[in-house]
Every structure is written in structure tokens, then in C-alpha cells.
Amino acid sequence: MSRIEHVIPLIKQKTIRALLEKGERLDGRKPMDFRDVEINVGVIDSAEGSAIVNLGNTMVIAGVKLGMASPFPDSPNSGALIVNAELIPLASPLFEYGPPKEEDIEISRVVDRGIRSSKLIDLEKLVIVTGRKVWFVYVDLYALNHDGNLLDACMLAAVSALLTARKPKTRIEGDHIEILDEKEPIPIGNTAISITFAKIGEYVVVDPTYEEELAMDARLTICYDKEGRIVAIQKGGSGYFTSEEVIDLGKKGLEISRKLISKLPTPLSE
Amino acid sequence: MKSKLKLIDESGRRIDGRLLDELRPLRFEVGILKNADGSAYIEQGGNKIAVAVYGPREVHPRHQARPDRALLRTKYRMATFSVKDRKSPTPGRREIEISKVIREALEPALLLEKFPRTAIDVFIEVLQADGGTRCASISAAALALADAGIPMRDLVTAVAVGKVDGRIVLDLNHLEDQYGEGDMPVAMMPSLNAITLLQCDGTFTLEEFKEALELAKKGIGVIYEKQREALRSKYLDALKTYRVI
Numbered sequence: 001m002s003r004i005e006h007v008i009p010l011i012k013q014k015t016i017r018a019l020l021e022k023g024e025r026l027d028g029r030k031p032m033d034f035r036d037v038e039i040n041v042g043v044i045d046s047a048e049g050s051a052i053v054n055l056g057n058t059m060v061i062a063g064v065k066l067g068m069a070s071p072f073p074d075s076p077n078s079g080a081l082i083v084n085a086e087l088i089p090l091a092s093p094l095f096e097y098g099p100p101k102e103e104d105i106e107i108s109r110v111v112d113r114g115i116r117s118s119k120l121i122d123l124e125k126l127v128i129v130t131g132r133k134v135w136f137v138y139v140d141l142y143a144l145n146h147d148g149n150l151l152d153a154c155m156l157a158a159v160s161a162l163l164t165a166r167k168p169k170t171r172i173e174g175d176h177i178e179i180l181d182e183k184e185p186i187p188i189g190n191t192a193i194s195i196t197f198a199k200i201g202e203y204v205v206v207d208p209t210y211e212e213e214l215a216m217d218a219r220l221t222i223c224y225d226k227e228g229r230i231v232a233i234q235k236g237g238s239g240y241f242t243s244e245e246v247i248d249l250g251k252k253g254l255e256i257s258r259k260l261i262s263k264l265p266t267p268l269s270e
Numbered sequence: 271m272k273s274k275l276k277l278i279d280e281s282g283r284r285i286d287g288r289l290l291d292e293l294r295p296l297r298f299e300v301g302i303l304k305n306a307d308g309s310a311y312i313e314q315g316g317n318k319i320a321v322a323v324y325g326p327r328e329v330h331p332r333h334q335a336r337p338d339r340a341l342l343r344t345k346y347r348m349a350t351f352s353v354k355d356r357k358s359p360t361p362g363r364r365e366i367e368i369s370k371v372i373r374e375a376l377e378p379a380l381l382l383e384k385f386p387r388t389a390i391d392v393f394i395e396v397l398q399a400d401g402g403t404r405c406a407s408i409s410a411a412a413l414a415l416a417d418a419g420i421p422m423r424d425l426v427t428a429v430a431v432g433k434v435d436g437r438i439v440l441d442l443n444h445l446e447d448q449y450g451e452g453d454m455p456v457a458m459m460p461s462l463n464a465i466t467l468l469q470c471d472g473t474f475t476l477e478e479f480k481e482a483l484e485l486a487k488k489g490i491g492v493i494y495e496k497q498r499e500a501l502r503s504k505y506l507d508a509l510k511t512y513r514v515i
Contacts, residue, residue: 102370105363113471117452218378220468230479233454233470236370238377240464243483250476 006094008214016215020203025212027056031205034195034256035149039156041164041265049165049186051265053157056209057147059091062157063140064165066186068177071127071134079126079134083112085141085154092146092210107151110194110234111141111158114223117231118192121162125187128170133177135167137186148209151221151234155194156264163188163267185268192231193261194223195253199239204249206256220249224257275449278435285445286315293429293441293489298410298500300417308418310500312410315443316400321410323418326388340385344373346407348396368404369394375408375428375457375467381421390420401444402430408457408467413497417504425497426466428457429489431482433472438481440489454479456486460494 019025029035035056044050049064072080085107087095100108115121126135139162141154166183198208198216208216217239223232230250235241241249277285288294294315303309306322329335346369350357376392392414394407405428412426432442433452447453452472458465474482 100363100366102366105366106370109363109367117472218374225473228476230470230474230476231472233468234371235465235468236374238374240378240459240462240466241468242463243465243487246465246468246483247480250479254476 006214008211012211013215016212017201017203020200020205025205027209031203032252032256034207034260035209037156037260037263039160039263039265041160047161048167048183049161049163051157051160051164052144053153053160055149055153055156055207057145058149058153059145060141060143060150060153060157062154062161064161065138065140066165066167067136067138068128068133068179069136070132076131077124077127079121079123080136081112081116081121081123081139082136083108083115083139083141083158085111085143087143087146087150091143095143095146106234106236107141107154110151110221110223110232111139111155113232114155114192114194115139115158115162118190118223118225120159120188120190120192120225122187122189126167128177129172137162137165146210148211148213149196149207152194152196152207155192155223156260159192160265162186163191163265166268188267188269191226191261191264191267192223193257193264194221194232195256195260196221197249197253199237199241199245204245206252220246222250222253224254226261228254228258275445276435277446277449278437278439284434284439286443290437290439291485291488293492294443296493296496298413298496300413300500300504306414306418308414308416308420310410310413310417312406314400314402314406314409315441316398317396317403317406318398319403319406319410320395320397321407321414322393323390323411323414323420324393325390325418326385326420327391329387329389334389335387338386339382340380341389342373342377342380342382342392343389344369344376344392344394344411346372346394346396346404348399348403352396352399368407371467371469372404372408372411376411376415376426378464378466379412379422379424379426379459380415381423384421390415390418399444401442401447402455404428404467405430405455405457409493409497413501416501424459424461424464425494426457427460427490427494427497428455428467429486429493430455431486431489433474433478433482438478438485440485454482454486456483456490458487458490460490
């Protein structure tokens, strides 16, 4: 039985750094080049919204399901958003089935924060009967192939699936709520996009591949909304960033996010 | 729907009477738990958090051991009675994520390569929560690690900044965290200008982000001095006893 570790040969790490010194990367990109993004929406008929995202060789799928439920006691006038990401063994020899690990949970929670803070979905419009019945929006993400930067791929997939999701119309008669066959777009108020940087030695690259992630010291993910405001940040990895680096990446990320946002599907509600 | 709670009054005072750039009352204690190799306690506003460090010690399960350095493990947990509605004792996704970001905030400061094949465990128990527990935990954990004698590049100091009624404020309390427009926890190795934890939730423009980061640095400077004082006072006391003997 072989055990695959999260390690990278020193020689490859040296190559990555040597290339970065010249402003190059193993796959031919410049440090601030994002990989090609391909988004296909509406790929799953049984889901209310869905998307497959290819980011270089990284591939993830997102599905949106809706469920009618009682609202959370602290938000009786609001629907709910529940994001769950799973890094399944299909996607990489490093992943195993089992209870969600730190990495899965971090992805779920950062995607959740980006969507929630940006107010991408107008949760208050998901109320069916105030205080009693609301829509719960479940966004489930599965990694299909892991070649680095699963976080940004998951964010793109979750957002694309939500922008194109439909919810059934309802009719209320007395105490009875009838779910109709007719569907309408879910209420969309904004958009969210995440940009992840990896710090390798003294260099910073955007959208790291798996090999670059193994060689990186630290990671910084910044999420923006369509007005270019920062809606979520997450630093990861066992290294650090200086405050100058962080501010510089805030600006660079904004430029990159503007290009990337145009690749998202048009919301159905527009 | 969140009620429009007024968090800053006309005179620029916050809901607990503080100024925008004022920290909550803060107190550290080092070496409070006798069984642990290192320990610390923090009270910051209504937060009460105890941290224990065990290690460097043998790694269980064995296969987790790293041949070139110590394995750092952190567990952030909240006591069931630490919040208004009893918290389930099973760790939730929030606690697992926070344990991860705290580990990654402390790791850059530790010379883990000095202790290959060992584990260093940091156990954080939030006894009472009042907003900003992850930051308070980090500041206390750094002291517990220093108390355990683990060689460090610097202490790690953390504080949350945020946006409340459109203003950037320092060291959010529970209400400001819940009803404010944004929350940004920051941890640094202050002497090295190195940011080891950065998260954000809520909306900030790039300008606000810069302002928030500057304010965080200012707060971190003050907390850092308190940490050093707490550490020094423990060893000054120890020195006195030693001289008597």
C-alpha cells in the first residue's frame, strides 16, 4: 500500500523558484495570469441550478437544491444558505471519504462567507410564510479533479450555479402551501468572485496549480463583489504576508476579479 | 431581519462607551495550569479563554510524525456555557475552521524544525465568549507557547477590526460583531511586520481595508506590550523565589 504525502521534491521546488525569479511559471504563465476558465451551467437536470467549472486541469461541480423548512429562530424573516464542499477521492489520490476535514470545511466556509457578505442571494425574498416557512438554498460542491486552487474553482461554480438557479413558485391557501410546477429565478442581488494568491519564497503568484500549492509558504484568498468591494478574506498556509504585500494583492486581485467576473453567466433574474 | 441597532452615538462613543480606536480591558496571566508544559489565560472584554500547551512530546498516531520538524496541532473549542444559548459539545464547522486558521497563525512564529518527530499540542478552551475569541485565543496561545519554552521568532498578537455604522473600529465586541457591517481578524508577529492571520467577513472598500489594517496594527502594538509584560512578570516572580532559596 502506498501512502501519498503532501510533499514535493526539493528539485522541483527549486525549479519553481528559479523560474519565478525570471517571472515565469512551470506551465508557461506569468505570475499574475489566471488559468483559462470554462463554465458550463445547467448540466444537472435534477438540480435547481448547477455548474461545472474547469480551471486549467482543476474541475469542480456545483449543484443547488432548494428545500422548504422553518426559518432559523434568529432570522424568522429570511431564507437560509447552506454551503457544503467535499473533496472526494475521485478528484485526487490525496482525498479520502469520511467526515469532512479541515480543508473541505475551510472551502465551504469561505465560499459561504463570500456569497453571504456580498448579498448575492436576497435571502429575505426567500420567505414563503413569515416566521414559518422559508426556502433553504443548499449549494453542494464536489471536487472532480484537483490541480490546485480548488477554492476559486468552487467559488466560480457555486456562484454560476446560483445565478442560474430557479425556484418553484408556491401558492398559499390557508395553512396549506402548494408547490407549483412553474419556476422562477432565485432573487439575485450581487455577485461574488474569489482570487487566490500563493506566496512562494519571496514571490507571489495568482491561481496556483497543485505543484505550486505544495511549494507555497502561504496563501491569500480575497473575495470581491461586483462593485469591487472586498467581501471576504482568508489567509492560509504556515507562512506569512507583510502588510505591504497584502495591500498590493488587494489591488491586484481587484483587477483580476474584473476580468474574471465577465466569465460568469448572466443571472436569470436580470 | 436584523434590527437597526445604533452602535455609535452622536459623541462618537461605542455601545460599550469606548472610542473608535480603543481596546477593551485586557488582562493576561501566564502559567496558570500546572499540568501543562505552558499555559496562559486571557480576559479581553467579556472573553475568558484558557490555553494549554503540551509538548514537544511523542506523536500519536505515530504516522503523523514529520521527519524534519514538529507537528503543530491546535484545538479551539467553546465550552457549552460560553454563549447565551447552550452550545452543542460536538465541535462544529466553525470550531474546526478556527482551529486551522489559529494553527496557521502560530506556525510561522515557531522554530518547529528544532523538534523533529514530535508533536506540540495547543488546546484552547473558550470559557466565556464576547466577540473576537479567535484573536484573543491567538494572543494567549502565543504566551502559552513561550511559557512552554518553545523557541519563537516573535510572539503572535491578534485583534479584530471591523466596520460599524460605516466607521472603522478596533476590537469588536459581540454586539458589534453581530450587527456591524464587517469584521476583520488580523494576527501579526509585530516585530517582523508579518501578518500570519487575515480573514474578513462583510464589505470593505480597498481604502477601508487599508485603514482597518493600520488600525489593527496600532491595536496589536498595545496588546503586544501587555503580552510581554505578562511573560516578564511570571519570570520576575520566579526569579525572586529562586533568590530566596
